[in-house]
Amino acid sequence: MLSQKNNLFSIALITSLAVGITSCGGSTPTATVKVDGSSTVFPISEAMAEEFQKANPGVLVTVGFSGTGGGFKKFCAGETDISNGSRPIKESEIELCKKGGIEYIELPIAFDxxxxxxxxxxxxxxxxxxxxxxxxxxxxxxxxxxxxxxxxxxxxxxxxxxxxxxxxxxxxxxxxxxxxxxxxxxxxxxxxxxxxxxxxxxxxxxxxxxxxxxxxxxxxxxxxxxxxxxxxxxxxxxxxxxxxxDGTYKPLARPEFIYVNKEAATQPEVKAFVEYQLAAANSKLISEVGYVPMPEDIMMLVRKRFSDGKVGTVFSNAPKGSKVKQLLMKGK
Known part of the structure; x- marks a missing residue:
């Protein structure tokens, strides 16, 4: 779990990244981040968006819930910046993104x-x-x-x-x-x-x-x-x-994901919002909306995956019984 000091540092860092996208008046959004996908991940994104926009009034974060499959259809067509998934991306969706020219960064953010x-x-x-x-x-x-x-x-x-x-x-x-x-x-x-x-x-x-x-x-x-x-x-x-x-609720426990369009991640508002989610993922915000935070050792790997711009999936078609940390280490 991040210490309070580290949490504050992370949030301050993210806020500084967003300075260039905050409007002069501080109230009218001048940039938009588009999120869609899983209705299960929706409460996490909605809560994160609400808090992020308080600190960054120049950014509008829109969050929809078309379902994981419906979200990937939009994402692979280039219609959204981030796609929420309550399962890993499928082979058919991987191909859809290839056809659409969309590279993505796969990030687990919580357990459910x-x-x-x-x-x-x-x-x-x-x-x-x-x-x-x-x-x-x-x-x-x-x-x-x-x-x-x-x-x-x-x-x-x-x-x-x-x-x-x-x-x-x-x-x-x-x-x-x-x-x-x-x-x-x-x-x-x-x-x-x-x-x-x-x-x-x-x-x-x-x-x-x-x-x-x-x-x-x-x-x-x-x-x-x-x-x-x-x-x-x-x-x-x-x-x-x-x-x-702890994994004892078998076999219906799972990680939840966000998939980030790599090109969109170069935009300061998208980058700042993703980093905000990853910095806050160990905070009480995840628990407050009913999900289970991932341990800090896993979140360190997730943050590195995003900062390195590591594209592709390590979770799709993973061997049965694979652990989140093992897959992230393998995909470094």
Whole structure:
């Protein structure tokens, strides 16, 4: 964790980088940083943008949430400066960026765990196995698995309602990859939305409902929802800042990313905003929005990756069980 002194130094340094992009009047933005992508990473970028703009009123940071896949489409077309990802870039997106002439710098910024939640009044489900999640979500379940009693003997004769991100979402890709199997997809007869707030609203009003989304959205809405433990093969574990950070919440804990257009990173406003995010990534701001800060030894490698302008990906198609620090060291 950065000391308070080092945090203040980093912020002062970043502010000095942005002096040239602050308007004379100090209130009218004269430069823009465009961010889009994952709805899961959105709260981090939104919080960072808000604080950054307070110190740099000459910069407008716009943050959208088209989903990880939707964000990469815009990013690889040169429409955005930064793309948020709740999973690493895919091969198809790598090719898309090549075609668009976009070089990118891949930066993990925080840890998150996918939360599986049910209605607050659900009194029978407390822990689900990965195999049971597969049974619910696999393509073969469409029009067939419609009732909780089909999931496990002893569960009630109660209609099962499923809610989750759409197929453009990195959260969807990650969840399905860990439950159903990589590139297997899912059933299509569920309520899909890129807006996690709509998923919260859906499952909180459906007594037979189940949904999955980032841990931060559960934390923000825990008074409306019941959080389930997950058995990934080593017993039932609930997501928490501790279990996400130490890797015991398996297999639904993951890093979150930002991808920076290398050419855009030469612009002072983009460079300053990225450096602000990386300097603040170990601060309480990450925790305040419900995510888990990365250790300082990892963040040192992330900051070096950005300062060196290291392009490409070390996380896409990484071997199973790879650690963030190992991949960053390998990509030095």
């Amino acid at each position: 765990g996918l939360s599986v939640v049910v209605h607050k009044e659900n009194n029978f489900a407390s822990c689900l196995k990965i195999s049971e999640l597969k049974k619910m979500w696999e393509p073969a379940a469409q029009d067939k698995i419609k009732n909780w009693k089909q999931i496990r003997p002893g569960f009630p004769d109660s209609k099962l309602g499923l809610y989750g991100p759409g197929t453009d979402s990195g959260t969807y890709d990650y969840f399905m990859g860990k439950t159903v199997g990589k590139d297997k997809g899912s059933r299509g007869d569920y309520t899909a939305s890129e807006d996690d707030n709509l998923l919260v609203q859906g499952v909180s009003t459906d007594k037979g409902g189940l949904a999955f989304f980032g841990y931060a959205y559960y934390e923000e809405n825990k008074d409306k929802l019941k959080l389930l433990k997950i058995n990934g093969g080593s017993g039932c574990v609930a997501p928490s800042t501790a279990t996400i950070a």
